[in-house]
Amino acid sequence: MMWFGAPALAGLCCLTLAGAAAAESLTGKAAAKLMYPAEGSAVEMQSQEGLSAQDTAALTLVGTGQPYYGAIAISPAEGLMVEATVASVNYHDTDAAQAAALKGCEAKRKGAVACQVVALIRPEGWEARDLQLSADATAALKAHYAAPGALAISASTGLFGLAKGDAAGDAAVKACEDKAKAGDCTVVIAD
Template sequence: MMVPFLLLSAGPALSQAVTGDAAAALLFPPAPAEVEINGQGVLPKDQAKMLAMVAKDQPYYAAIAISPDEGLMSEATIAAANHHTIEAASTAALAECNAKKKGAADCVIVAQVRPEGWEARPLQLSASATADFQNYSGALAISALTGSWGLGATAEEAVAACTAKQEAATDCTVAIAE
């Protein structure tokens, strides 16, 4: 899910679905989140501090990209939030920022939002998918590209629910199934 900021990993890949019990042991709580500011040399200290305050309200996994030529307060500043990995959020934010920028320099990630106490795990879900895991019974499918997810009694229903949430979610796969 991408949100224009002004409105507002090379992590382990999941090669096959895990059970609900295994998922429960791997997932972080849906909140709180922590923010890492990567804006050294790109953002003045006051803007970095403001960005940290705003970014903490983004659902994890999130990344904020800016055009170095245009600065933080630009239409090209993009927050991609509620993805299943920080890498997916960063890729989405950079792509949208680069599409909107007017300057010559490529966009850069200036902030990342992860679950508090984050460490690499074989299963990572967005904050919203993690919260919906409370309603899990059967299967949960995710889209690595869009951050979409869906629940269903069967794997097929979960994939259909994931795809129905976002038209661009053409890569939905089962992440959790009994």
């Protein structure tokens, strides 16, 4: 059986998905110990230049309802409630989410000032760990992973593939690539 990462989006004008990979694979048991709960996001404001207290409160409210890891980018010259405000969520780390949010914002920006990331979305109580997975990949790991099995992730899209059985590593990469089409799917969990 194979599982794929799927969009889980709501909130601001535009949302995208993405992620990052770990260097070596871990066992399912070791990976499970590193995971945060699949639900429960916290927002860390990065820049409040040009944002009112009301804007900051709105971004925090919307961001806490999004799956981690994510980022929100705005076009400072245009304000918050415009098409160029982009939240990219459900990545495997905030670096990939920031890149996607900035790319989406720049594509829609009409103002003269470059887009900037104003908020990061991480799991509640976040601290750096050896393996980070998107909220959807975390939920799939907890609900569906069993040895022999493997989970592969796409660093650039946040999508993933989960497979069971003897050739789980290859099947997980294939499942991930079938959805991501990014050429960067790698196995991060394998038994």
